Amino acid sequence: MPDLSRRRLLTGAGLAVGAGAAAVAGAGFVRQAQPEPVRADSPGASIPFHGPHQAGIATPVQDRLHFAAFDLSTDSREAVVAMLKAWTAAAARMTAAQEVGGGATGAELAPPDDTGEAIGLPASRLTLTVGFGPTFFDKLKLPRPDRLKELPHFPGDKLDPARSGGDLCVQACADDPQVAVHAVRNLVRIGFGTASVRWSQLGFGKTSSTTPDAQTPRNLMGFKDGTANIAGTDGKRLDEHVWVGEEGPEWMRGGSYLVARRIRMHIETWDRTSLKEQEDIFGRTKREGAPYGGTREHDPVVLAKMPVDSHVRLAHPDSLGGVTILRRGYSFTDGSDGLGRLDAGLFFLAYQRDPEKGFIPIQRALAAKDTLNEYIQHVGSGVFACPGGVQPGSYWGAGLLT
């Protein structure tokens, strides 16, 4: 192996960014040969990484989440471009069930490029979705898209700065938690010296679906969640409410704005609440998920039949002049809080074409009146511009940074 390669392999940042950048350029000078994929890649288990939109937004929702928000440790655009190139190369491989760079068992005298815990696991429908927070643009002196603004304060918010914000984010979703965690861990490793994790969240039990024919999942309050979500196949509604169009900068077209909220549930109080009150809070029945006035889950919603301060009535597009978002949240439990209460809730993820016409008006209405507020509290928050899809040979954010 030439000296240069060895030296790069032996320095963390050199290994990380060098390996990915080489792979993007097709040069591969860090490793001697591109290894054959060694992990099983069963049919249907991998979601294409390249395309007009980033996977992980409208694609079917997987069972598990590992979400990470990062802070840049540099204001050098060059360093960030090198990291994004390396991230993209690694993401394209991991989503295809391939090991990162030279693999988990490459050169004997250097730390392996891949950490190895996903060896032998299928792709598990892994998707990796990247977004840029408002501070990313400020730090790198790049023009911020008009629609990317810090979220306003909402009544009742108790946001922890240590679980909020971030210059970049990565949403990793997979059907196997080990695959999602492996993906984020390897991106963190590659980004060493350029970006570091500010906060992260593991999630299980998706609380929304983009596949209406499948059984609707339930949240930790026991209610079906995602019934009225936008279907991933509904191109018209996605174009109208989720994908950025001509109004956005070119690099955002086909992309979307992500709002992430860590919402704690006061589970113990909820569990002492009567079924009637629980159902009144949502305006839907618990077992079937039927809207008040109907008998089946997908019966039409008649707002007048629901309590005026019920969650679904307040959040419904007909109450808000048509406002619609794509929900993609997950349940979380992070142990207990020292007072014996479960630190559990909903990690709410919503994609939209414009937060001012999506999350913000809905949350204003909910924060003002929702009877659910007695049982929940928003404790973490982030907003990110997720660029359009990546084309083969390109990298995340290329249109913005090049």
Ligand SMILES: C=CC1=C(C)c2cc3[nH]c(cc4nc(cc5[nH]c(cc1n2)c(C)c5CCC(=O)O)C(CCC(=O)O)=C4C)c(C)c3C=C
């Ligand atoms: C600002 C947006 C929303 C937040 C925050 C939010 C929190 C939240 N939601 C549930 C449980 C349910 N939500 C349901 C429907 C629903 N929720 C929102 C928006 C937010 N929810 C919308 C836009 C809708 C759809 C309204 C409609 O068009 O009918 C439901 C009902 C089933 C469904 O359609 O998904 C449940 C249940 C919790 C527990 C929660 C915070 C912890």
Ligand SMILES: [Fe+2]
């Ligand atoms: Fe909701």
